[in-house]
Every structure is written in structure tokens, then in C-alpha cells.
Amino acid sequence: MDALIAAVARSVTGEPALTTMLADVARLLTDALGADGCLAFLAGDGGDLVLAASHPWAPATGPPLRVPEGSGIAGRAAAEGVPVYCAADRPRHPGHRDVLGLGPGQAVSRLCVPARVAGGGSCAVLAVHSRRRREFSAAEVEAAQRVADLAGLRVRAATALAAMRDHQEEWDAVVAGAVAAQEAERRRVAADLHDGLTQAIASLTFHLSAADVALGDGDVGYVAEQVAAARSLADLALGETRSAITGLHSPVLDGQGLAAGLAAMARAVPGLRVEVEAADFPVPHHVGTSLFRIAQEAVQNVVKHAGAGRAVIRLAKHGHMVMLSVTDDGCGFDAPGRASSYGLRGMAERVHLLGGRLRIGSHPGRGTTVEVTVPTAL
Secondary structure, three states: OHHHHHHHHHHHHHOOOHHHHHHHHHHHHHHHHOOOEEEEEEEOHHHOEEEEEEEOOOOOOOOOOEEOOOOHHHHHHHHHOOOEEEEEEOOOOHHHHHHHOOOOOOOEEEEEEEEEOOOOOEEEEEEEEEOOOOOOOHHHHHHHHHHHHHHHHHHHHHHHHHHHHHHHHHHHHHHHHHHHHHHHHHHHHHHHHHHHHHHHHHHHHHHHHHHHHHHHHOOHHHHHHHHHHHHHHHHHHHHHHHHHHHHHOOHHHHHHOHHHHHHHHHHOOOOOEEEEEEOOOOOOHHHHHHHHHHHHHHHHHHHHHHOOOEEEEEEEEEOOEEEEEEEEOOOOOOOOOHHHHOOOHHHHHHHHHOOOEEEEEEOOOOOEEEEEEEEOOO
16 A cells, blocks of 8 residues: 555656546556556536546547536545445446446446545545456555545645636736726826816917017007906816816715715716716725726716716615616617727726626617626625
8 A cells, every 4th residue: 555655646746737647546546456447537616527537548539527416426425525335336327338338237346435625525536447346345445545635635736726827817807907997097187188278278378478468569458358368268277177186086085975976076077967866875995986986987988989968877775785877868889899999998997806797788879878786895
């Protein structure tokens, strides 16, 4: 037994490919027990067992053999976490019989041992078979169980590594999306300042220069006209500045909460009537800030793309979930690809970070609804 365990340990720690390791372990166990072969199953989603390797190697002719949860002695071993053996087993699944090389009516002696995990359950099953009827001694069962548990350590490590890689890829995508959303926000602010504030200041400078020239000529009436125009442009520049500042930071949101922040934001939207139907309830600061930015971006998209005259922001709480929607009466769209051009990437990333759901509903000529549902706490 010691030689077997040492050989299995070398394979478990030295073979980089999981399926190759399982095939090698199946070979070692087959030889040690004097059996005809061994099947190595991995526990799949839902508790089913999926054939991952075998000795002798069985070429796949279709989908891998799948044993339903709790089915047969392999399924029983996995479900109960104990070795199960049968001197005359007759698997009913045709694919299972083909892998074992059984003809009609033939039986096979089998020993199935689970790769046990802490807290109960199994991550794999090694199923040794012998076409010659035989019993498996207690020592053989013990040796097979030690081999399965060793292989299970490697299976769990591979599963954890795959999960970590998936998480890392997902996190990388979230970070990239968040950075892209931040850059888009900066570009929006820069465009707003260029289109509104800089042009107003340039015109203000022109009128003040004209007033200065007229003052030297003694044309007091013209000077008054230019000063009046300059004052109007100064008021416009002040309004554009306040709008840009509100876009970056909302003191109302911080001081009075999300409902009041949405109402203040709605009043500052130029060229669009925005109504707010928002219940006043407390939410965590990061949730409130994110929902405010989502509503702000949705309204900006309406102004830029929808050609709408009216939009409605609704905010409500249902249990531990918060629902935010922005509906407009604009032109709408029907092609799925148009949704990406509607400026939804930033919203989608914010919703993803909150663990929520984003839904877009739109029809040509019937407007668009952006609906967000998020938990009040992660």
C-alpha cells in the first residue's frame, strides 16, 4: 500500500493536467488491485457525475458519460461519501456498459470510492471494475479510499484555481468598465464646459471689449447695450458652471438624501421637463450615490438621443430591493444594437458593482424605459 500511495502522491503533485493525473491514478489503482480498469468521475453541476478519465483509455464517441445524482453505486458513493462495492453490478445505461466493455446480460464486480471533501460530499469518484467476479477486501477498500482522497485534494485545488481565474477575469472586466465609465464622465464634463461655459466666456469678452472701445468714443448708449449683453452672458456662464458642478457633485444628495437629490437634478435639466416620483427612504451612501449617477446619466441620454419632451424618474423600495426607473416619451428604438449607443455602458457597470439588474425597454415612437433594481446592501 505504501508504494501505491507514494506513486499516487507523485502523480497528484507532479502532473500538471487534471485529466491526465486522473487517468494515471486510475491506472495505478487498477494495477494495485489486479482489476480490469478504473473510471474517474468528477462531480458536476447539480450533483451529477461526469466521466473525466479512465484506464484503459476509452475513446469518446459523443458527450461524456454522465451518471445522474445518486444513480447506481457510483452515484451512491458520491452522495453518501462512503465506499460502495458490488460483486455483480449490471449498469443499465448503454453508454456506461459500453465504457465497461459489457455485453448484454453481463455483470461486473465494481468498487466505487468517493474523493471526500471537508463538511461532507464528494468532488470525484474512482470506480474500479473487474469482469471476473470477485470480492474486494477491507485492505483494498482502504487503499482505494486513500487514493481517492489524495486525488480529491488535486481536484479541489483545480476547482479553486478555476474559480479564482473566473473571478479575476470578471473583476478585470468590472475595473476596465469602471475606468471607461469614469473617462466617459470626464469627457462629458469637458464637452459641457466647452459647449456652454467657454463659448459664453468668449462672447462675454467680446462684448466687454466692444464696450471698452465705445467708452473711449463716448458712445454711452452702445456701452450700456454691451454691458447688458455681457451681464446676460455672465448669468449664462454662472448657470453653466453650476450645472457642471452639480454634475460632478450634488450637495443636496449629501445633505437631504436621494429623493431630494433627484428632484434637484431634475430641475436643472435644460430643455426637458423631468418629473420625479420618489419615496423618501434611507439607503447606504454608496447605493444612493450610484443610483443618483445612474438617473443622471439616463436623463442625459434622453436629452442627447431621445428627442423627448418629458421624462419621469421613479424611485421606490420593495423589501431589501430599491427600484429606479427613468421613462421618456421620445423616439425610442427597436434594434438591440442601438442600446449600446444609448449610452448604457456606464450605467451597466454601476449596476453590476451593486449586484443589481438593468433592464431596457423601448419601442420606436413609444419612448424608452431604463429600469434598475439593486439590493440596499451588498
